[in-house]
Amino acid sequence: MKLKKLFTIVLAGLITFTSLGALGGCSKEKSLKELYGNKTFLQVGVYDGGIGVEWVEKIAAEFEKRYEGVKLEGEDSENEGLKIVVNKSKSYTTGIDQILENEERNVFFCGGVDYKSFINKGLLMDITDVVTGDLSAVSLGAETGTIENKLYGKSNSFVNYGGKYYAIPFYSSDGGITYDRGLFLEKGFFFREEPLVEEVVVAGRPMTITHEFTNDPALFSVGPDGVRGTYDDGLPSSHEEFYKLCNYIYTNGCEPLIFTNEYKFYYNYAALGAFTNSLTADQLNAYYTYDSGATTVDIVTGFNGNEPNVQAKTINSTNQYDLTQSYAKYLAVKFSEGLATGGNGNYLSKHCANRLDHLKTQSEFVYSALKGGSTAPIAMMIEGTYWYGEAKGYGVFKRTVETYKEKAENRNFAFMPLPWKETGRVEEGEGKPLTLNNAPGNYAFINNNIKDNELLTRLAKEFVQFVYTEWGLKTFTQTANIRMAVDYTMEDSDMTNMDAFGKSIMVAAREAQMAYPTKDCAFYMDHQSALGFGVDTNFWKSQTHNSYLMITQFRDKDVSAKDFFLGLKYDSQKWNDLIVGK
Amino acid sequence: MKKGIKNKMQWVFYVSMVAIPLLHFILFYVYVNLNSILLAFKTYDASISDFVWNKGGEMFDNFKTVIKMFSDPSYAPTDFSVAMGNSFRNSVLIQVLGWVIRSPLAWAFSWYVYKQKFGANAFRVILYLPQIISSVTMVTMFVPVMDLVVPNMLSELFGTDVTSFFSYEKEFGTYLFYYIWASFGGSVLIYSGTMSSISDSIIEAGQVDGVTPIQEFLKIVLPMIWPTIATFLVVGCADMFTDQMNLFTFNRTDTEAEFSTVGYFLYRQMVQGNPTSRFPILSAMGLCLTVIAMPVVLLMRWFTSKVNPMEN
Incomplete structure (x- = not known):
């Protein structure tokens, strides 16, 4: 009996301590002064995930140097120098408007911003002077010009709201596929320009074998852009070629593709990449303007059996809903079906x-090519381009180097532009440059709750401006391996020490046509939640199947691409009821 | 006169009895939910970032939208991404499964514990553990076990390829299993506690009369704990449209539409994206659901009192 009591007390104690243990994390944090000494503090909030914080820490360290030994709060103050405190949090995303007013952070680089609504709520500081001000002072004479000149659309940018600026577009994640270029080169997964036909005798019978793949860069096909000697040489130029590649990868003991099956909407990154690149920038811009002017967009008007009837149409206020049935969207859906079921x-x-x-x-993707044994290397991954920074932030690459030493150093991952045509092959001179999209989503802005603090406002503005100098943008890209959603170029010399993945994005971006919204896209901006074309949005939601999870529909429920695509359709009445009228 | 006083006293007694639940209702439902109720008659105006009253003929627009959503899910506002039809079906399904699987199992285990059979106390602790440990921890442990460990074990055991219990065809079944398993311990504790309050003399009298253990369970124990059973049934009905079936813990906002429950649907709409503009429709939906749930709860209450084996 005593033993039983003792056991009960010990168990109760354990449970209590376990519960209290959780409260341990709530102990009072050290003050900034205790941590960094007597300095003036500027606090920066960055979303905890995706591209990480290393980039901002690097830029901040450089910025702090300018104020070494400077008493920013006056000669009588005990504080000397500036410390930029970077705080990463999962809260700095959707719902951030609920916390901004009482938030200690002064400058933010994050998503979850409903631009117009935030401005109306008075949450964002007017930073017109930052955007339109000359950069020569903050760059210490290294450059002239303004941030406005770096915005896509310049003064016509969508962040220009009533002649004022309240935020600057932050990074841009390009949907699509990442491929292990190192594995591709090792195994020879690149298309040959001229297939090698070989006559052999197998079991006494003459046979013809066609070798379509190679690892010799000199023999690579021209890729989707149709230009020899560019970054996409040897990559599949049509959906048909992509499936051929997948078959070849599989028969060579590798696994073609991986995606996260827990967050199934990530699978839509493949569709998003295929959709974006199936249009020209002007055509993609119709999804922002909803008025394409003279530019035509191919629209699927119906089906003849399983073959779509396609008609080129201009888009205006009378037929905006036609964009829900664009041929590019059909191709993207069909491509997704092909990947799931092929x-x-x-x-x-x-x-x-x-x-x-x-x-x-x-992690599986990164490790697969290193493990050896019975582990099949995985050739490609469906993800947003921010994945690299995310994996880096979680120490994946560091751990692989610790385990696999030099074999894991300098991994060669690269961004793959998805094919824009369905069948056949793109021949030299017949290609199309990659189309990349700069959707509104991530912003740099200053918390308006410091508007009465002259010093913090000045420092915050100066810091934001510093981030958008050429040096800042390049440092960002070199560290985060992703591109800022503004117009700047990384020369080869700027990318010497960059990881292969980030370099591949920047090289692709250098040659790409960019689509972006402008301040004239009021209809889009007012209905962004309904019209935005991210991977988990209604843009990809089949009303018939009540789902935007294409992988489930195609892989698990045998839904056809045609049926799913037809489910995306809005007619005039639904468009007016659900989009225009809202 | 005496009769009048008596009536007055009866009134006082009646009022004092009714006042407390009424006050409770006013304070903790009407007052707390007042803003939410009023929202059902407003619309979010993005241009001023505030809610404005629906005036005149538009007063019931949110309710009309909700009713339209029930008849044609595609008329759900574009950022409503989980199907209502499936959610209703699943909410009712988990209630019914609760009645036909969880409750009988809970009664049986409670009886086992009550009878102090072998390992009864250990069972009580083990079954109650999911209630003590945080649901996030439980789910975090449960997922890899059902995703990898159990399929691998079964594959080894039967020599066939057993896929993850989170593969599409098994996923909903896995959620149901977890729902029943994880919520079962709490009721075992309450049922066994109630059974303990049954007078030993009643049980002994039955045993003297020669009842078998099964007869004892069905004809003595269950009728004696009927008020507790009835409470569980009525409260379960009231909970029908708020029960999330642990889906948010499993998937956050990414549960497949067909696995959703109404509780999950509502919660998801409240936390996903920028939900402010959805509040009016969600409020209207909440009121509509109250209108649906209330008669069901009253019907269940009437049913449980009607079939009360202690009275029959």
């Missing part, structure tokens, strides 16, 4: 049958 389901890694979250998926 090759008897073997295009997707066996890991896609389990509940791997995005971080574990990234």
